[in-house]
Amino acid sequence: MVLFQASWALAELTLGLMAQARLGAVGLVVLSAVFIGIRARHSRLAVGAVVLFVILMSQA
Secondary structure, X not given: OHHHHHHHHHHHHHHHHHHHHHXXXXXXXXXXXXXXXXXXXXXXXXXXXXXXXXXXXXHO
16 A cells, blocks of 8 residues: 555656646646546546646647
């Protein structure tokens, strides 16, 4: 359980740094919406944010 939480935190940090490097503040907001949607179990928010994130990353 601790290993899973540590790896999840590391993945969040890595994705956050990648988004900040490429997309700036907008990428961090979209990435935060993804994680909030997943944790709150709001699939519409999570899926919408993932789609927007993929579109933004493809343009960067």
